Amino acid sequence: xxxxxxxxxxxxxxxxxxxxxxxxxxxxxxxxxxxxxxxxxxxxxxxxxxxxxxxxxxxxxxxxxxxxxxxxxxxxxxxxxxxxxxxxxxxxxxxx
Numbered sequence: 567x568x569x570x571x572x573x574x575x576x577x578x579x580x581x582x583x584x585x586x587x588x589x590x591x592x593x594x595x596x597x598x599x600x601x602x603x604x605x606x607x608x609x610x611x612x613x614x615x616x617x618x619x620x621x622x623x624x625x626x627x628x629x630x631x632x633x634x635x636x637x638x639x640x641x642x643x644x645x646x647x648x649x650x651x652x653x654x655x656x657x658x659x660x661x662x
């Protein structure tokens with residue numbers, strides 16, 4: 567079994583920490599927030615670095631959530647915030 571070394575923050579020269587963080591993306595007045603997602607996080611400034619697999623999943627999830635929120639806004643839905651739980655530990659929040 568091999569283990570990879572802990573990544574070092576290029577700016578702060580400190581080892582990153584593997585922990586849960588929140589990813590947030592905003593566009594056209596809509597914010598998609600994915601909470602409790604694991605990433606390598608710099609302890610100095612909280613900058614998160616996601617694994618390639620996680621980044622791919624985030625991209626798909628955010629794209630789908632943005633499309634849903636934009637459709638709801640276009641039909642002037644009274645719903646302006648959604649929380650979608652994937653499991654007991656993960657949730658996705660949309661706000662428009």
